[in-house]
Amino acid sequence: MMTRSPQGRTNRLTRPSIAVAAAVAVTAGVVAAAPDAKTAEPTPKLSLIAASTSVTLDSWKEDPGVYLDLGTYLTSENGAFELKVTRKSYKAPVVASQVFRNGKKTTTKALPAGLVKDFSGLPDFAQITLTDAAGRTVLSQTEAFCPNNASGRVRPDAPANSKYPQSCPVNPFTLGSVWGVENGWASNTYAGYYSKPVQLAVGTYTAKINVTKKYRELFGIADETRTVKVTVRERSWEEPPPVPAGSRSAASAHAGHEGHEGHGKAATSSAASGHGAHGAPARTEAPAGRTTGAGPTFNVGHGPYPPAPAALPWALKKESLQRGAFSAAEAGDRAGQTDGSRQAPGAKPNTGRPTGKATVPDVPKPDLRSLPAYGITVSDGYEEVPGKDYLAFSANVWNAGPAKLVVDGFRSPGKELMDAYQYFYDADGKQVGYTPTGTMEWDPRPGHEHWHFTDFASYRLLKADQKESVRSGKEAFCLANTDAVDYTVKNANWHPDNTDLSTACGQENSISVREVLDVGSGDTYTQDLPGQSFDITDLPNGTYYIQVLANPENRLKETNHNNNSALRKVILGGKEGARTVKVPAHHLVDAN
Numbered sequence: 001m002m003t004r005s006p007q008g009r010t011n012r013l014t015r016p017s018i019a020v021a022a023a024v025a026v027t028a029g030v031v032a033a034a035p036d037a038k039t040a041e042p043t044p045k046l047s048l049i050a051a052s053t054s055v056t057l058d059s060w061k062e063d064p065g066v067y068l069d070l071g072t073y074l075t076s077e078n079g080a081f082e083l084k085v086t087r088k089s090y091k092a093p094v095v096a097s098q099v100f101r102n103g104k105k106t107t108t109k110a111l112p113a114g115l116v117k118d119f120s121g122l123p124d125f126a127q128i129t130l131t132d133a134a135g136r137t138v139l140s141q142t143e144a145f146c147p148n149n150a151s152g153r154v155r156p157d158a159p160a161n162s163k164y165p166q167s168c169p170v171n172p173f174t175l176g177s178v179w180g181v182e183n184g185w186a187s188n189t190y191a192g193y194y195s196k197p198v199q200l201a202v203g204t205y206t207a208k209i210n211v212t213k214k215y216r217e218l219f220g221i222a223d224e225t226r227t228v229k230v231t232v233r234e235r236s237w238e239e240p241p242p243v244p245a246g247s248r249s250a251a252s253a254h255a256g257h258e259g260h261e262g263h264g265k266a267a268t269s270s271a272a273s274g275h276g277a278h279g280a281p282a283r284t285e286a287p288a289g290r291t292t293g294a295g296p297t298f299n300v301g302h303g304p305y306p307p308a309p310a311a312l313p314w315a316l317k318k319e320s321l322q323r324g325a326f327s328a329a330e331a332g333d334r335a336g337q338t339d340g341s342r343q344a345p346g347a348k349p350n351t352g353r354p355t356g357k358a359t360v361p362d363v364p365k366p367d368l369r370s371l372p373a374y375g376i377t378v379s380d381g382y383e384e385v386p387g388k389d390y391l392a393f394s395a396n397v398w399n400a401g402p403a404k405l406v407v408d409g410f411r412s413p414g415k416e417l418m419d420a421y422q423y424f425y426d427a428d429g430k431q432v433g434y435t436p437t438g439t440m441e442w443d444p445r446p447g448h449e450h451w452h453f454t455d456f457a458s459y460r461l462l463k464a465d466q467k468e469s470v471r472s473g474k475e476a477f478c479l480a481n482t483d484a485v486d487y488t489v490k491n492a493n494w495h496p497d498n499t500d501l502s503t504a505c506g507q508e509n510s511i512s513v514r515e516v517l518d519v520g521s522g523d524t525y526t527q528d529l530p531g532q533s534f535d536i537t538d539l540p541n542g543t544y545y546i547q548v549l550a551n552p553e554n555r556l557k558e559t560n561h562n563n564n565s566a567l568r569k570v571i572l573g574g575k576e577g578a579r580t581v582k583v584p585a586h587h588l589v590d591a592n
Contacts (some may be wrong), residue, residue: 043100044079046221047152048211049186050128054229057200061236065197069403070228072209073146074221075154081147081219082164082180084108085119086488090173090372090587094118098219111218111534119174121146125215126189129208130200130230138205138542139198142212145193147179149243151187155536157185165494169484171524172569172591185480205230346408354421354434359435360557362493364403364424367559370548370566371485371522372458372586378579379533389579390533393571397457397550398485398522401492401555405517405556407453407479408438417441418513422556437555440515442508450478450505451513457525458552461534463544466567469544470534478505481521492520541573542566 059066076079082099096111116122125145133136146168153159164180176375181187210225234301375394381388399405403425406471418440424433440451456479461470481496496518506513517523534546550564574580583592 006211019472043220044081044183045077045538046081046180046181046219047075047077048189048224048226048325049075050208050209050228051412052228054231056231056233059202059232060199061077061234062531064199065231067190067192067197068143068191068193068207069188069190070128070207070209070230070321072103072183072226072228073154074147074189074211075186076181076183077558078183080163080180080183082178083111083147084176084178084488085116086176088590107503114579118172119169120144121149121168121175121179121191122215124212126214127210128490130205133204133209138200142200143189143195143563145187145189147181147187148187149190151181151185153184154186155184158182160273164485165484165496167484171483171485172374172589173396173586174483174485176486177484177492178487188207200232202232202234204235205232268533281304289432299377334365351420354408354423358421358435359433360435361424361426363424364401365424365559366405366517367400367470367563368402368405368550368556369400369563370396370550371398372566372568372589373459373546373548374568375526376546376568376581376583376592378536378571378574378581380577387577388462388535388539389574389576390530391461391546392526392533393459393546393568394524394526395457395459395546395548395583396483396485396522396524397517397548399517399519400486400489402490402559404493404519405479405558407437407515407556409451409453409506409513411512413478418451424557435557438556440513442509449508451515452478452505455555456551457536459551460549461536461548462547462567462577463540464543464545466545469539470536472552479515479517479519479523481516482524483522486524487520489520493518494520496521536572537576539572542571544570544572546570 039442049072051073055069055071057066057069073523080101082101083096084099085094085096087094093114094116095113096116097108098111100107100109121144123144124142128139128141128143129137130139143206148165148167153164158180162180162185164182165178169177170178191263205262207228207230208221208225209228211221215221216223288416302366373395375392377392379390379392380388406423406425407420408423409420421434421439422437422438424435425433426432438454440453443450443452458471460468463469479498479500486492496516498514498516499521505515545567548566551558551561552564554561568586569584571582571584572579573582585591
């Protein structure tokens with residue numbers, strides 16, 4: 001079984017996903033009217049608002065802890081709030097700059113060095129203080145802020161869609177990101193899975209939320225404190241969800257909600273199936289349209305599902321399962337949350353095979369590059385291969401552009417394989433050429449059940465002299481834009497299609513399939529099972545390198561074939577049945 005998951009962190013994935021959020025409801029007068037275009041200054045006006053004066057948060061008996069989604073938002077008026085976050089290489093620190101757009105004129109301002117450490121958002125952005133009913137302070141902490149977090153419009157004449165990505169990437173080898181709050185929009189300040197749950201007793205509290213001083217001064221945000229009444233209630237997975245006042249019954253209320261497009265239908269599909277593993281009712285979903293496929297009903301096995309950030313390292317997924325927690329498949333973006341995952345529809349293939357002579361025109365082409373392996377751990381052979389030791393890892397191949405990789409598969413009636421073709425486009429997006437590029441094969445194994453494009457990447461475990469030692473058996477893939485690796489490269493698509501495999505990889509009876517790796521995005525696979533991971537049972541202890549190799553047979557046409565390999569150093573130790581692995585930092589990236 002192949003697994004692919006949205007990126008998370010250990011302390012955020014040892015409990016089930018929670019989908020608690022408030023819709024952005026801003027009353028008249030809270031947000032200033034749009035300024036006149038002729039007099040508007042390019043500097044955006046940022047404000048902290050609260051969607052409601054009160055929220056109810058759940059603490060679960062089986063896993064106590066409260067996530068502080070208090071319904072506060074940062075709004076941007078008088079222009080969009082935009083940040084560009086990059087690093088020149090893994091030897092260089094992450095730096096950020098603010099981008100100002102005034103018509104066709106674009107200017108940037110460097111932000112202080114060390115302001116950001118990674119690509120998950122602005123650290124220590126919001127200050128939160130909670131007092132209990134007696135007025136005692138029970139909590140005081142800061143929260144990070146991802147400007148791309150669950151957003152909504154705050155006035156009807158704001159742009160219908162935000163141009164910014166839907167989340168902040170958390171792949172440790174991300175190279176560049178763009179964060180923004182669209183003009184006339186609001187972005188939730190809640191850090192979602194980037195934050196830890198807090199321990200609060202059942203009862204009522206008063207929360208005071210403010211933007212910390214350094215960000216107020218840096219971005220010109222008013223020193224205003226928002227106050228929200230917080231009610232903490234205890235719930236259990238063994239109990240049915242609360243029935244709203246005036247409802248006829250839980251069943252009828254649920255049935256009525258289920259028929260409402262964008263609310264019950266989407267929420268029920270993931271939450272019910274997600275908790276089905278425990279035979280328990282679903283947690284309450286937010287009353288908002290679904291923005292992700294991150295529920296176990298979507299393509300279980302090949303990944304979870306969507307994203308444009310990163311896949312969950314097998315090490316974290318394994319820990320989650322060992323603790324008896326929900327599988328990593330349940331982590332994802334829901335209203336008010338962000339961990340990088342989402343669902344987007346797959347691109348439709350051409351209706352028929354290409355005609356005319358195959359040509360490779362002189363037009364922009366993709367540039368496939370490999371990222372170093374991460375999420376590295378030692379596992380056993382499970383029931384399938386007992387008595388074996390395996391080195392499991394996550395690997396990513398991404399497209400640095402300037403053109404997207406488009407591969408169509410066409411099936412001749414009655415044949416097992418599809419013939420695959422790579423397509424080429426001019427600067428206007430017109431198809432101007434194609435070339436045969438191998439095949440696609442149907443993988444019938446449970447957890448796969450989709451079409452794989454052959455020879456997209458290969459993985460090798462090299463000895464200290466970097467000569468081949470062990471080769472992974474996995475070389476066929478369904479391509480999807482799972483990770484936002486660098487959205488600052490030329491022609492990067494901040495809203496790629498086919499971000500999850502349930503829409504990108506076809507069905508057993510498909511006559512054709514289109515698989516796309518868009519500019520700026522990468523495709524993460526977790527090599528965790530026998531046949532995918534490296535068999536290290538008989539390997540001596542010592543230094544090795546995991547090699548991730550893109551386009552190993554050079555069948556795909558790209559701009560540069562010299563950057564397709566990435567190495568990650570590992571040190572094997574221990575003894576048979578109890579092997580260990582140490583993973584040194586890769587330059588400044590100290591993440592396994």
